[in-house]
Every structure is written in C-alpha cells, then in structure tokens.
Amino acid sequence: MTASRKVTTQQLVDLVLDPRDPGYEAAAERHGGQAPKHWYDQPLVAAGALVVGLVLAIAWVHTNRGAPAAAKAHDQLVSQVRTAEKTAGDLTRTETALTNQLNAVRAAALSGSSQLVRAIERRQLLSGEAAVKGPGLEVTLAEPTAAGAPTDGAGRATRGPITSSHILIDRDVRSVVNQLWSDGAEAVAVNGIRMTPTSAIRFAGDAVLVDFQPIASPYIIDAVGNPDGLITGFAASDVASRYQTMASARGIGFTFEQKDELMLPGSPGTVLRYARVAR
Amino acid sequence: MIAAVALVIGIVVGLILRPTVPTWLEPYLPIAVVAALDAVFGGVRARLDDVFDAKVFVVSFISNVLVAALIVYLGDKLGVGSQLSTAVVVVLGIRIFGNAAAIRRSLFRA
Numbered sequence: 001m002t003a004s005r006k007v008t009t010q011q012l013v014d015l016v017l018d019p020r021d022p023g024y025e026a027a028a029e030r031h032g033g034q035a036p037k038h039w040y041d042q043p044l045v046a047a048g049a050l051v052v053g054l055v056l057a058i059a060w061v062h063t064n065r066g067a068p069a070a071a072k073a074h075d076q077l078v079s080q081v082r083t084a085e086k087t088a089g090d091l092t093r094t095e096t097a098l099t100n101q102l103n104a105v106r107a108a109a110l111s112g113s114s115q116l117v118r119a120i121e122r123r124q125l126l127s128g129e130a131a132v133k134g135p136g137l138e139v140t141l142a143e144p145t146a147a148g149a150p151t152d153g154a155g156r157a158t159r160g161p162i163t164s165s166h167i168l169i170d171r172d173v174r175s176v177v178n179q180l181w182s183d184g185a186e187a188v189a190v191n192g193i194r195m196t197p198t199s200a201i202r203f204a205g206d207a208v209l210v211d212f213q214p215i216a217s218p219y220i221i222d223a224v225g226n227p228d229g230l231i232t233g234f235a236a237s238d239v240a241s242r243y244q245t246m247a248s249a250r251g252i253g254f255t256f257e258q259k260d261e262l263m264l265p266g267s268p269g270t271v272l273r274y275a276r277v278a279r
Numbered sequence: 280m281i282a283a284v285a286l287v288i289g290i291v292v293g294l295i296l297r298p299t300v301p302t303w304l305e306p307y308l309p310i311a312v313v314a315a316l317d318a319v320f321g322g323v324r325a326r327l328d329d330v331f332d333a334k335v336f337v338v339s340f341i342s343n344v345l346v347a348a349l350i351v352y353l354g355d356k357l358g359v360g361s362q363l364s365t366a367v368v369v370v371l372g373i374r375i376f377g378n379a380a381a382i383r384r385s386l387f388r389a
Contacts, residue, residue, distance in 0.1 A: 023332075023335040023338070023339050024321070024325040024328070024330045024331065024332055024335050025330060027330070027332040027334070027335050028330040028332070038333070038334075040333070041333040041334075042281055042333070044333040044334065044336075044337050045281060045282045045285070045322075045333045045336060045337070046281050046282065046284075046285035047285070047337070048282075048285075048318070048322075048333075048336055048337040048340055049281075049282040049283070049284075049285035049286040049289065049319075050285040050286070050288060050289040050292075051289065051315075051340070052286060052289060052315040052318055052319055052340065053285065053286040053287065053288065053289020053290040053291075053292075053293065054289040054290070054292060054293045055289075055293075055311050055312060055315040056289075056290060056293070056312060056315055056316075057289065057290040057291075057292070057293025057294050058293050058298055058300060058308070059308055059309070059311070059312045060293075060294075061293065061294065061297050061298075062300045062305075062308060065297075
C-alpha cells in the first residue's frame with residue numbers, strides 16, 4: 001500500500017520535473033548511447049513533421065473559419081428581426097389607414113343620423129381605437145442615466161440600445177398606468193402605444209413589452225384627463241412617493257408635469273374572437 | 280533540418296487546402312494540436328540532447344494522439360468529455376512547458 005503510493009507520488013513528481021519522453025532515452029540506451037541510422041529515418045521524421053504542421057494549420061483554419069460563421073449567423077438573425085419589425089410596422093400603418101378609411105366611409109354612410117356617428121365615436125374613444133387629444137399629465141420614468149447608454153427620447157426598443165441597468169421593470173410602468181387610471185385618466189399611452197381594455201404591460205428578457213411591442217427607457221406615460229385632478233391625485237399617491245424615493249436612492253429619472261395639450265394615437269383596434277354580446 | 284522544412288510544408292499545405300473538419304472530429308482537434316506541439320517540443324529537446332530517434336518521434340506522436348483521443352472518446356460516452364479533454368491538455372501542456380524549459384537550458388545555458 002505504502003509502496004504503491006510512493007510510486008504514484010514519484011510518477012507525479014517525474015511528470016512535473018522531468019517531462020521528457022523516456023522513449024528517447026530508452027531508444028538511445030538500447031543502441032549504446034548513439035542514435036542509430038536507418039534508411040527510413042529521414043522520410044519518417046519528414047512525414048511526422050508534415051502531419052504535425054498539417055494539424056496545426058487545420059486547427060488554425062478551423063478556429064478562424066468558425067468565428068466569421070458565427071458572426072454571419074448573428075447578422076442574418078438581426079436582419080431577419082429587422083425585416084420582421086419593418087413588416088409589422090408596415091402592417092400597422094396599413095391597418096391605421098384602413099381604419100381611417102372605414103371611419104370616413106361609415107361617417108359618410110351614416111350622415112343622416114348624427115346620433116349613431118356620435119355613439120360610434122364615443123365607443124371608439126373608450127376602446128382606445130380613436131386618436132385623442134386633450135389636457136393631461138405626462139409621467140416620465142427613466143433608468144439612471146450614468147449607468148445606461150444615452151437614449152434619444154422615448155422609443156421603441158429598436159431605436160436605441162437597451163440600457164444596461166434594469167431597475168425599472170414592467171411592474172413600475174404598470175403601477176404608474178394603474179395609478180393614472182384611478183386618478184381619473186380617460187386615455188393613457190405608454191411611449192406612444194395606446195392602452196386599450198385588452199392591453200397588457202409585461203416583461204420578457206430585459207425588455208418591457210406593451211401589447212407585445214418592446215419599449216425602452218425612458219418610459220413616458222401620457223394620460224388625458226382633468227389636469228388638476230390628475231396631478232393632485234398622482235402627486236399624493238403611494239406610487240409617486242415610491243418613485244420619488246427611488247429617484248433619490250437609486251438615481252432613476254422620475255418626473256411628472258401637467259400638459260395643456262397631449263396627442264395620444266389610436267390603437268389599431270382589438271379583434272374579439274370569442275366575446276359576443278350577451279342579449 | 281528536413282523536419283523543419285516538412286513542418287513548414289505541412290502548414291502551407293493545410294493553409295492552401297483549408298480542409299473542413301467533420302463535426303464528429305471537432306472535439307479531438309484541440310487534443311491533436313496539443314499532442315502535435317508536444318511531439319515537436321519533445322523532438323527538438325531530444326535533438327539537442329543528441330538522443331533523437333525518428334521512430335520514437337513518430338510513434339510517440341501517433342500514440343499520444345490516439346490515447347488522448349481514446350480518453351476523450353470514453354469521457355464523451357460517460358459524460359465527462361470536456362473535463363477529460365481539459366485533463367489531457369493540462370498534462371500535455373506541462374510536458375510542453377518542461378520540454379521548452381529544457382530546450383532553453385541547453386540553448387542558452389540558463
């Protein structure tokens with residue numbers, strides 16, 4: 001037991017201290033301390049060295065070919081995402097144009113009964129399908145500027161880099177939106193995306209999603225409503241005091257100000273697949 | 280001398296042909312590289328010690344590559360492939376360093 005352990009230790013010491021392949025020594029000893037000469041010595045060494053060089057070159061080529069391939073795949077994916085985003089944007093624009101056209105045609109068709117037109121407009125207003133304007137409150141939440149990359153105003157995530165710090169998440173945007181609703185807002189938009197009755201503010205990866213569209217800091221929440229009621233209600237709320245504390249403690253940007261005129265876009269409209277009017 | 284020329288020719292041929300490494304061979308490439316470097320340094324050291332032997336050079340290179348590949352193959356089958364591959368690289372790396380130190384000693388007497 002002791003002997004075998006000794007041998008093992010000795011082997012390890014040999015491995016570290018004397019790493020020469022004992023094969024050379026043994027071969028030299030066999031031939032009396034002098035390297036023997038054979039006819040095949042030179043070709044053998046040449047072939048061995050050739051293989052060694054080949055292996056090194058192949059490894060080098062392989063390593064350097066792999067990197068551009070990965071970059072190419074990445075670029076391809078990015079361009080695919082960009083194309084899909086462009087398609088989505090085009091489709092949204094088409095939908096908005098068609099909705100406007102539909103509204104115009106309907107207004108023309110219903111020109112006889114202004115009561116019906118008003119009822120439809122009111123429903124579109126409430127469901128967030130029609131663009132609205134009016135006085136209200138604008139709340140801005142932003143990641144700390146020192147840690148994050150500079151952003152160019154409120155944006156969809158594609159317009160600027162997603163900031164490196166992630167203090168603010170979907171919950172923060174959502175609580176501000178809910179507070180504004182409870183303070184009497186009549187229409188709310190987050191970074192230019194109109195809130196509808198079916199809107200969801202969620203978190204996926206590192207991005208806040210509003211109705212499946214990623215948005216990036218700063219988060220600008222516009223609410224149309226009675227401006228005095230909104231600002232007094234919001235300023236006194238727990239939500240506002242929480243973000244005031246976070247602003248001084250963790251350096252997030254948090255401001256809210258009264259606006260005389262806010263323009264909120266309409267949402268492309270909700271398609272209801274299952275809900276039917278109960279009569 | 281002829282070995283150095285053949286080494287350069289091998290590198291040039293590899294760079295010109297740019298062969299594609301099959302996927303199943305990829306895990307063994309780093310091991311082959313380290314074994315190749317080990318064979319080169321071991322050969323140079325033996326040459327400087329005047330005990331160089333063509334047969335030992337070729338056989339030790341081939342057997343090192345095969346044994347290392349076998350160890351990694353077994354490790355792959357048993358779920359410790361990357362760890363064993365690291366072990367092979369470390370062991371051969373120690374040999375390379377030792378041989379490089381010996382070469383330095385016999386070249387510069389320092």
